[in-house]
Amino acid sequence: MGREVHVGGPDDGDEGRPAVPDTAVRLFVGPANFAGQGYLWARAVERSVPDVSAVSFAPHVPGAFDFPVDYLVPQATYLDDFEFHERLLAYVRGQFTHVLFEAARPLFGRSYGLNFLTESKLLTRAGLAVAVIAHGTDVRLPSRHAAAYDYSPFRGDLVPETPLLEDRAARNIARIDAFSGPAFVSTPDLLLDLPEATWCPVVVDVDRWHTDVPPMQRKVPVVVHAPSKSHVKGTDLVETALADLVARGAIEYRRIEGVPAAEMTRVYTEADIVLDQFRLGSYGVAACEAMAAGRVVVGNVSDLVREHATSVGAGELPIIQADGSDLASVIESIIDDPTTARTRAADGLGYVRAVHDGSISAGILRNFLEEGQQ
Known part of the structure; x- marks a missing residue:
């Protein structure tokens, strides 16, 4: 218009x-x-x-x-x-x-x-x-x-x-x-x-979030968590789970708060892995934006939500599953197999184009x- x-x-x-x-x-x-x-x-x-x-x-x-x-x-x-x-x-x-x-x-x-x-x-x-x-x-x-x-x-x-x-x-x-x-x-x-x-x-405006920069190319991946409300999104679970990985220098962790929406494209472009939410059992705009940016997205998504997401006919929801008890091991598995992680990130972009455009x-x-x- x-x-x-x-x-x-x-x-x-x-x-x-x-x-x-x-x-x-x-x-x-x-x-x-x-x-x-x-x-x-x-x-x-x-x-x-x-x-x-x-x-x-x-x-x-x-x-x-x-x-x-x-x-x-x-x-x-x-x-x-x-x-x-x-x-x-x-x-x-x-x-x-x-x-x-x-x-x-x-x-x-x-x-x-x-x-x-x-x-x-x-x-x-x-x-x-x-x-x-x-x-x-x-x-x-x-x-x-x-x-x-x-x-x-x-x-x-x-x-x-x-x-x-x-x-x-x-x-x-x-x-x-x-x-x-x-x-x-x-x-x-x-x-x-x-x-x-x-x-x-x-x-989401998929084209706005597109980047040609692939994830998981660095020796030390950048892991981003951008909670709108930290107590609701499970930031406490995230930071407890990642403490040892951060201390060992296995990841670079960035907690993003107060950044205007217009600047989040840069934040996601600089990320390898985006941690969504770990308490609500769902996914929303932030996860879709991260998938549109071609990032590896991790979150705690319930079976109910995954079933509905799959029902639209675009394949399984490509958000990698983790909760407060296994998040560290999930991140380690992503680091150990970056090729599979990049495939999952590409699946995320395809899913968002099919379901959330x-x-x-x-x-x-x-x-x-x-x-x-x-």
């Missing part, structure tokens, strides 16, 4: 409102855009589904990383500017045919009680087709996760805010269960919490987008 893309600093609301092309289907996506996913799903359906245009929307949260988004407003405007909410509602009702709510969050701030379900009914009455997509902590019920995964971060006191997360997830699940439209999840592990939902894979996600969303267009 030819519209201007806003990256970074918030606009002042209405002046940044994108024009909407005159297509048969016009999709409004928001208001989360976690890891740029709202924007990337919007671009995916535009590329893959005929006669569709899409606009992604999100508030600008001070201090958060900036990802591409079509329509950005200040957080205070999003939450508490009720006149803006009225104008945004008129824009959505007047310009769009479909709305995809992200993370069970409301589009119109506090105007309707911070309740996406109330807003969905308002939009449905106006003739729009509405769906919801869950991202992660919005529906991941800590009590259920702790019962299902031995390494769950919700066991013990690793995550002090667990009671708050439990309450929020339970509330969102109840609202989605009461929701009449389609429900999607961005990662397969969330099907434990929303079994009636459909997996709509996260999307947006084409499958657009196909999943297509039935929803064709609703009301017959």
